[in-house]
Amino acid sequence: MAVQFILGRSGTGKTGCCIEQIVNALLASPLQSRGLNGEIDAQPLILLVPEQATYQAERAILNDKRIAGYNRLNVLSFDRLQFLLSGKNTARPTLSRLGQQMIIHRILRDHKSKLKVFHLSATQPGLGRQMAGTIAELGQYAKTPDDIDQLLNELQKDEHNNLAVLKFADIGLVFKEYLKFIEGRFIDPDIQLRKACRAVAGTGFAKGAKLWVDGFAGFTTVELAILAELLRVTADAQIALCLDPSKIDLTNPDTQAIDPAGLFNPTQQTYTTLVEIIKKCKLQLAEPIILEKAVRFSHCPQLGHIEQNIFEFEPPKILTADNVRIVSAPNARAEVRFVARQILRLVKEKDYRYRDIAVIASDIDRYQHYIRAYFDDYRLPFFIDKRKPLSRHPVVQLICSALQAVTGGFSGSDVFAYLKTDLVPIERCDIDLLENYCLAFGIAGGDWTGGKNWRFADKDDRQFDEQSVNRNRLKVSEPLLELRDKLCPPDNPEKTVSADEFTQIVFDFLDSLQVSKKIAGWIEEAGERKDYAAVDEHRQFYKKFVDVFDELSEAFAGQEMGCADWLAIINSAFSQLTLAFIPPNLDQVLVGSIERSRHPSLKAVFLIGATQKQFPVPVGFDSLLTDGDRSAAESADFQLAATTAQRLRQRQYLAYIAFTRPSQLLCITYPAADDKGSAIPRSQFIDNLESLFENLSEESSTDEQIQIDNVHSEKELADLLCLRLGGDSKQDSQFTNCCRLGELLSDIAADEQLAELGSTVVTAINYDNRAQLDKKVIEKLFGQRIKNSATKLSTFAACPYRYFARYILELKERKEFKFEPLDLGAFYHRVLDALLKQLNAEKKDFAVVQDEQLLEILRAQIVEIVREDAFISNFIRRSAHNSFIITSAGETLEDCVRAIAQMVRAGSFKPTLSEVWFGENRDAGDEHLGEYKLALPDGRLLALDGKIDRLDIANLDGEKIAVVFDYKRKAKSFSWP
Numbered sequence: 001m002a003v004q005f006i007l008g009r010s011g012t013g014k015t016g017c018c019i020e021q022i023v024n025a026l027l028a029s030p031l032q033s034r035g036l037n038g039e040i041d042a043q044p045l046i047l048l049v050p051e052q053a054t055y056q057a058e059r060a061i062l063n064d065k066r067i068a069g070y071n072r073l074n075v076l077s078f079d080r081l082q083f084l085l086s087g088k089n090t091a092r093p094t095l096s097r098l099g100q101q102m103i104i105h106r107i108l109r110d111h112k113s114k115l116k117v118f119h120l121s122a123t124q125p126g127l128g129r130q131m132a133g134t135i136a137e138l139g140q141y142a143k144t145p146d147d148i149d150q151l152l153n154e155l156q157k158d159e160h161n162n163l164a165v166l167k168f169a170d171i172g173l174v175f176k177e178y179l180k181f182i183e184g185r186f187i188d189p190d191i192q193l194r195k196a197c198r199a200v201a202g203t204g205f206a207k208g209a210k211l212w213v214d215g216f217a218g219f220t221t222v223e224l225a226i227l228a229e230l231l232r233v234t235a236d237a238q239i240a241l242c243l244d245p246s247k248i249d250l251t252n253p254d255t256q257a258i259d260p261a262g263l264f265n266p267t268q269q270t271y272t273t274l275v276e277i278i279k280k281c282k283l284q285l286a287e288p289i290i291l292e293k294a295v296r297f298s299h300c301p302q303l304g305h306i307e308q309n310i311f312e313f314e315p316p317k318i319l320t321a322d323n324v325r326i327v328s329a330p331n332a333r334a335e336v337r338f339v340a341r342q343i344l345r346l347v348k349e350k351d352y353r354y355r356d357i358a359v360i361a362s363d364i365d366r367y368q369h370y371i372r373a374y375f376d377d378y379r380l381p382f383f384i385d386k387r388k389p390l391s392r393h394p395v396v397q398l399i400c401s402a403l404q405a406v407t408g409g410f411s412g413s414d415v416f417a418y419l420k421t422d423l424v425p426i427e428r429c430d431i432d433l434l435e436n437y438c439l440a441f442g443i444a445g446g447d448w449t450g451g452k453n454w455r456f457a458d459k460d461d462r463q464f465d466e467q468s469v470n471r472n473r474l475k476v477s478e479p480l481l482e483l484r485d486k487l488c489p490p491d492n493p494e495k496t497v498s499a500d501e502f503t504q505i506v507f508d509f510l511d512s513l514q515v516s517k518k519i520a521g522w523i524e525e526a527g528e529r530k531d532y533a534a535v536d537e538h539r540q541f542y543k544k545f546v547d548v549f550d551e552l553s554e555a556f557a558g559q560e561m562g563c564a565d566w567l568a569i570i571n572s573a574f575s576q577l578t579l580a581f582i583p584p585n586l587d588q589v590l591v592g593s594i595e596r597s598r599h600p601s602l603k604a605v606f607l608i609g610a611t612q613k614q615f616p617v618p619v620g621f622d623s624l625l626t627d628g629d630r631s632a633a634e635s636a637d638f639q640l641a642a643t644t645a646q647r648l649r650q651r652q653y654l655a656y657i658a659f660t661r662p663s664q665l666l667c668i669t670y671p672a673a674d675d676k677g678s679a680i681p682r683s684q685f686i687d688n689l690e691s692l693f694e695n696l697s698e699e700s701s702t703d704e705q706i707q708i709d710n711v712h713s714e715k716e717l718a719d720l721l722c723l724r725l726g727g728d729s730k731q732d733s734q735f736t737n738c739c740r741l742g743e744l745l746s747d748i749a750a751d752e753q754l755a756e757l758g759s760t761v762v763t764a765i766n767y768d769n770r771a772q773l774d775k776k777v778i779e780k781l782f783g784q785r786i787k788n789s790a791t792k793l794s795t796f797a798a799c800p801y802r803y804f805a806r807y808i809l810e811l812k813e814r815k816e817f818k819f820e821p822l823d824l825g826a827f828y829h830r831v832l833d834a835l836l837k838q839l840n841a842e843k844k845d846f847a848v849v850q851d852e853q854l855l856e857i858l859r860a861q862i863v864e865i866v867r868e869d870a871f872i873s874n875f876i877r878r879s880a881h882n883s884f885i886i887t888s889a890g891e892t893l894e895d896c897v898r899a900i901a902q903m904v905r906a907g908s909f910k911p912t913l914s915e916v917w918f919g920e921n922r923d924a925g926d927e928h929l930g931e932y933k934l935a936l937p938d939g940r941l942l943a944l945d946g947k948i949d950r951l952d953i954a955n956l957d958g959e960k961i962a963v964v965f966d967y968k969r970k971a972k973s974f975s976w977p
Contacts, residue, residue, distance in 0.1 A: 002236050002237075002283070002284040002285070002286040003231055003236070003237045003238075003239065003278050003283050003284065003285055003286065004236070004237070004238045004239075004285075004286035004287070004288060004289060005238070005239050005240075005241060005250075005271070005274075005288040005289070006018065006214075006238055006239065006240040006241070006288070006289045006291065007240075007241055007243060007245045007250075007271075007288050007289070007290055007291065008242070008243075008245070008290065008291030008292065009242065009243070009244055009294065009307060009308075010242055010294075010296075010307055010656065010657060010660035011294040011295065011296030011297050011303075011304070011307055011660055011663075012291035012292065012293060012294055012295065012296075013291055013293075013295045013296070014214065014240040014241075014242065014291060015060075015214055015215070015240065016295075017240070017289065017291065018047065018212045018214045018238065018240055019057075019060050019061060019064075021212065021238070022045060022047060022061060022073065022212060023061060023064045023066065023067060025045055025210060026045070026061075026067060026070050026072075026073060027066060027067075042072050043072070043208060043209065043210065043235070044072050044073075044074065044204075044205045044206070044208070044209040044210075045072055045073040045074070045209060045210050045212075046073075046074050046076060046205070046206065046209050046210070046211045046212070046230075046234070047061075047073065047074070047075045047076065047212045047214070048076050048077070048078070048081065048211065048212065048213045048214075048227075048230075049075065049076075049077060049213075049214055049215045049216075050077060050215050050216060051077035051078075051079055051080075052385075053077075053215045054075050054076070054077055054080070055582055055583075057075050057214075057215075058075050059586075061073070061075075074205055078223050078226065081196070081226070082196045082226075084203070084205065085196040085199040085200060085203055086187070086196045086199050094186070094187045095182065095186040095187060095188050095551070096547065096551060097132070097136070097576065098547075098548055098551060098573045098576055098577065099186070099551035099554070099555060100132045100135070100136065100178075100188065101128050101129050101132040101572065101573065101576065102128070102551060102552055102555040102556065102569060102573060103178060103181055103182065103555045104128045104131045104132045104135060104174060104178060105125060105127075105128030105555075105569055105572070106181075106555055106556055106559065107174050107177045107178060107181065108122040108123070108127060108128055108131065108174065109122060109123055110177075111173060111174070111177060114173060115170045115173070116166045116169060116170055117163075117166045117167050117170050118131075118170050118624075123565075123568075124568075125568050125569055125571065125572030126572065128569075128572065129572060129576065130623065130624050131171070131174055131624060133623060133624075134171055134623060134624050134625065135171075135174065135175055135178055137623075137640060137641055138171075138175060138640075139188060139222070140220040140221070140222050140223075140641075141220055141221040141222065141639055141640055141641070142221040142222045142225060143175075143638070145172055145175055145176040145179065147638065148168055148171065148172035148175065149172065150638075151168060151633060151636050151638045152165055152168055152169060152172070154636035154638075155168065155632060155633075155636060158632075161632050164628065164629045164632045164633075167624065167625065167629060168629075168633070171624070185554070186554070196226060197225050197226050197228075197229045200226065200229035200230055200232070200233055201229065201232070201233055203233075206230060206233050206234060207233045207234075208233070208234070208235050209233075209234045209235060210234065210235060210236060210237075211230055211231070211234040211236070211237035211238070212237070212238050212239075212240070213227070213237065213238070213239040213240065214239075214240040215240075216241075216270070217241075217242070217266045217267050217270065217653070218266055218267070218269070218270045219270065219273075221639060224273065224274075224277060227274075227277075228277045228280075228281055231277075231278065231281060231283055232281055232283070236286075238289075239274065241267050241270060241271055242264070242267055242657075243264040243267040243268055243271060244263075244264055245288070245290050247262070247264065247268075248264075248268050248271065248272075250288055252275075253268070253271060253272040253275055254272070255269065255272050258272065260649065261649060263310075263311050263652055263653060263656055264653065265649065265650075265653070266650055266653050267653075294307055294308075296660070296663045297663060299663070299664065300323050300663060300664050300665075301318075302318070302320050302321060302323045302324050302693070303323060303324070303660070303662065303663065303664070303666060305318055305692060305693075306324070306659050306660065306666070306689065306692060307656075307659070307660045309692055310655075310656055310659055310688055310689065310692065311652060311656065311688060315691065315692055317691070317692060317693055317694045318692070318693060318694065319693065319694055319695055320693040320694075320695055320696045322665075323664065323665055323666065324665075324666050324667075324689070324693065324696060325665075325666070325667045325668070325699060326668050326669075326686055326689065326690065326696065326697070326698045326699065327667065327668070327669045327670075327698070327699045327700070327701055328669070328670055328671075328672050328682070328698055328699070328700055328701070329669060329670070329671055329672065329700075329701040329702075330671070330672055330673060330701070330702065331671050331672070331673055331674070331675070332366060332367060332370055332609070332671045332674075332675070333370050334671075334701055334702070335370075335608055335609075335669050335670070335671050335701065336367060336370040336371055336374050336608070337370075337374050337701075338669065338701040338704065339359060339606045339608060339667075339669060340374040340375055340377070340378045340380060341378070341704075341706075341716065342606070342667065343357055343359075343378075343380055343589060343604075343606070344378050344380065344712045344713060344716070345710060345712065346604055346665070348712040349710075352603060352604060353587055354380070354381055354382075354587045354588050354589045355586060355587050355588060355589075355590070356601070356602060356603040356604060357589050357590070357602070357603065357604045357605075357606075358589070358590040358591070358592070358602050358604075358605050358606070358661065358662075359371070359382075359589060359590070359591045359592075359605075359606045359608060360591075360592065360593065360594055360605060360606070360607050360608070360658060360661070361591070361592075361593070361607075361608045361609050362593060362594065362609055362614045362615050362616055362617050362618060363609050363614045363618065364384065364386045364591070364592070364593060366609065367608060367609060368384055368386070368591075371384065371591055372384075375589070377713075377715040378713050378715050378716070379713060380589055381585060381587065381588040381589065382588055382589040382590075382591055383581075383583040383584070383585075383588045383589070383590060383591065384591045384592070385583075385590060385591065385592030385593075386591075386592065386593075387578040387579060387580050388537070388578060388579045388580075388581070389575075389577070389578050390541055390544070390574070390577040390578060390579060391574050391575050391577065393541055394421040394422060394423055395421075395423065395510075395515060395519070395541070395542075395545060396545075396574045396577070397417060397418075397421050398418060398421040398423045398424075398510075398513075398515070399506060399509075399510075399570070400567070400570070400571055400574065401414050401415075401417035401418040401421070402414075402418045402479075402480060402483060402509065403483075403487075403563060403566075403567040403570075404417075404567065405418055405480055406480060406483050406484035406487060406488060406563065407487075407488060407563050407564045407567060408445075409445035410444075410445035410448040410449060410480070411445060412435075412438055412439075412443065412444075415448065415476075415477075415480070416431070416435050416438075418480070419431045419434075419435075419476055423513055423515055423518055424476055424479075424513060425475070425513070425514075426472060426475060426476055430468075430472050431472075433464075433465075433468070433469065433472075434469060434472050434473060434476075436464075436814060436815070437454070437456075437457075437464050437466075437469050439814060439815065439816045440456075440457075440463075440464070440814075440815040440816065441454075441456035441457070441871070441874060442874065442875070442878055443456075444878065448473070448477055448480075449477075449481065449484075449490075453466075453470045454466060454469060454470055454473065456870060456871075456874055457870065458869075458870045458871070463815075479509060479512050479513060482509075482512070483505070483509050486505045487502075487505060487563040488562065488563045494562055495562065495563075496560035496561055496562050497560060497561070497563070497566075498556075498557075498558070498559065498560050499552050499553045499555070499556035499557060499559065499566075500553050500557075502552075502563075502566045503549045503552060503553050506549065507549070516542070519538055519541075519542055522534070522538050523535050523538045523539060526538065532584050533581060533584060536579075536581060537579060537581075540579045541579065544577060544579070545577075548570065548573050548574070548577065549570075552569070552570065552573075556569075590602075593617070594616050594617065594654055594657060594658045594661075601663070602661050602662050602663065603662060603663050603664045603665065604662050604664060604665035604666075604667070605658075605661045605662035605665070605666055605667070606667045606668075606669065607658055607659075607666070607667070607668045607669070608669050608670075609669075609670060609671070610668045610669065610670040610682060610683045610685070610686060611670050611671070611680050611681065611682060611683055612680075612681040612682065612683050612684065613680075614683075615655070615658075615670075615683040615685065616651055616654040616655045616657075616658050616683075616685070617651065617654055625640070627643040627644050627645065630643045631643060652685075655683075655685045659685075659689065668686060668689070669701070670682045670683070670686070706719065706720045706723065708720065708741070708744075714754075714757055717748075717757070718757055718760065718761055720741075721741060721744075721745055721761045721765070722761055722764050722765055724741050725741055725742060725745065725761075725765045726764070726765045745758060745761060745762065746758075748761070749762060771800070771801060771804070773804075781808060782940075784939070784940050784941065785940070785941045785943060786936075786940060786941065786942045786943065787919075787920065787943050787945060788942060788943070788944055788945070789919070789944060789945045789946045790944065790946050791946070792807055795807070824885075824889060824969070825967075825969055827865075827872070827886075827889055828889070828892075828893060828896075828967060828969070829915065829949065829967060830865055831858070831861055831862055831865060831893055832893070832896070832897075832914065832949075832950070832967070833914045833915040834861040834864070834865065835854075835857060835858050835861050835897065836911055836913075836914040836950070837914070838857055838860075838861060839857070839911075840912075845904075845910060846900060846901045846904040846905070846910070846911055847901075847904045847905045847910065849901075851898055851901060854897055854898075854901055855894055855897065855898075858890075858893060858894060858897050859890070862890050862893070866886065872886065904952075907954070908954040908955075908956065909952040909953065909954040909961075909963055910952060910953060910954065911950055911951075911952050912951055912952060912953045913927055913948070913950070913951040914949065914950045914951070915927075915947055915948075915949065916928070916929060916947065916948050916951055917929070917945070917946070917947050917948075918930060918931070918932055918944075918945070918946055918947075918948070919931055919932060919943060919944055919945030919946060920943060920945060929948075931943060932944045948964055948965075948966075949965050949966050949967045950964075950965035950967070951963070951964060951965070952965065
């Protein structure tokens, strides 16, 4: 049993060597052996690769035309290997990450009083998620509770480790209880992988097999253990590693001799560890296969130069061609647009296949929306290799918002989040009307749960059909009220239920809304439009959704909690729920991260988002253990995952892998500014790249000149025409070209198939950002007699578009149940108007009535207005704060009335009219000052309408003189135009 290494730098063909050997082994006559049952068995073959590389490895093997299929080759990851070794023949369910997290959450709740550091946050789901990650890490590194006890003994010898001791004590307690909980009930993949080592020797597919291991830079402790067992039972094995064979002692490697800052430090450490294991197992170590020629870069010496010298001290410089480019873009949007154009040209002009191209982004979340938009515009087939989170799936939103509504008192935001999932049997227009009503009248939780019909609108308010509102309200609230009565009824809000009961109640609720039927309808619709990704998504989602509740029932069997606690747990679980997809087509542009872009035959790679913070991978740590805790554990020979400092050192190796992915073209782009306009520094690794070439300099995507001969899509054509023919283009130097493009645009507009494109371009280039109504429209709107007011004219003078929106389109803001400054001003006007009318009716005057009597009349008018106005009375009833607002407004009015009385007593003017109209207003009643008309130069007539807040009149020398008052809440100056 010999073990042989395949060693070489990036691009030397290690993966190709493994694939070729596997293909040859499949084509050759298989070695045969007699099995235990007496039958002749062919020699099995195993290819062990990272999980994300299994699909690409299978494709690479089947791409060989000589291989029509195979049945004795297993392409495995460690997870798949564990399943074949122990999970395949067991009745115990395999525990998912979500299930593990739920169990940890239960243990934290049950042992809260025993925890020394985490007791205050033991009931928070976030702690359960982080603790589950730590427990998984312990399993991956083959740690046991006894190992933690030994670690605590070592750490206690140094008082500086006091906090670390307390942390590891809590972790050890949870770890021990977790193992007890799952014993005989579940299979934990991390822990089971360690137990699977014992099953290797007895397995049929591994014993006497040929083994290839490829694509790994390092292994966890458990992975090393299971790999050692595989090496023991296989006939021979080959392990491919990316490193420089000339920089390490291949026979007797020494960990101490490895440069900690070296480029290949991660893989050199791995090689050293594997050699030690091979020698410890007393296996034969064959002469390694050394691959020196970088076959990947045989047709592109510039990329080969990068591979050889990227992080060397004072590297030699050579001339570059168009094979290496560094491009800055104004922002991420422009960056993706540039990349889309380049991909289209590679395919159209250089005969690339889409599958020959990859776009690698370290921050997929930031770029995926731009990629989807621009790649669709340019009709580029693509596949984003990223797990999709399902926390925003409509069913998840439905459950979480419904449970939040019944536990949170039916707040409006929760109820309407529930309604807007499109899973409730009500039309979206009815939801909008219902929401408008609730906002307008401040509908609160008690209104939803009360049995009375809603009657909050004024009798003359025609905006809302309260009969329809009540009908829709009863229709949508019935399922929620039933859910509330089962989980937290009004007479027992702290009711507790078991996990099984909670699950049954939730699925009964979903059945009442026919959710499963609607999901089936979505799947059918997606299938009809051939959107197979959506079909796969909905199918995967429903299975995982059901699995969450199955694991909830298993993890919390025999335990009862309140609805709020169950909601917190499933909220946390749903936040971790993701789906994985495989490419639906073979010929697509691959979009992914560095580690998930392992395609061995890429010709062109675009590294986007190459900024200081994000490239090659963002560094972050979401763990209970700090770097200090990990360093203390490492000093006690307790190996865990890498610290932040160690991960930072590995970034150099990842950058090297990213730079050496393609065989013909490497294009690195980065945005010069973020979405807020702040400058973003580019990655320091770009400086390393520039130092390798004499003539490599940064380009700008804005300098790209699009020529008509290079246009390959309608989107590109539209962009070119707008750029060259628009108002901002420089037409002096390119007058002839612009004339030709203008003729081309005319032809496009006249073409039947391209008419829509031509119309869009013409509209765009003729747009001058100036709004102007057609004369015929103006005549229809105003005619010969223009009715207007001082307020409208002042609005037009300030902003013509505001005038158009408010008075022509008659747009209104959605009415909300709150006392805005405008509402408060209207309240002041109504009270003062009612006061003056009451004084006039009683034939009293401000000048002779005492202040106390004035205030009594004022208070009576306030009470009357509050009583008669449904909005104000409902507003006061809602809260003490609202009542305080109205009371404060009354006090302000009292101060105002005292001031008016003092002013009247000091002069000859007496308040006579208030809220009096002038113009053509038909609702003015008796108090009307007549019309006010102005002749305009074009022969039309301007008729002004308006209202005067208060009119004071005095008889001076036999002549009546009036003073016009306009009430303002704040100091405001007035100037004549």
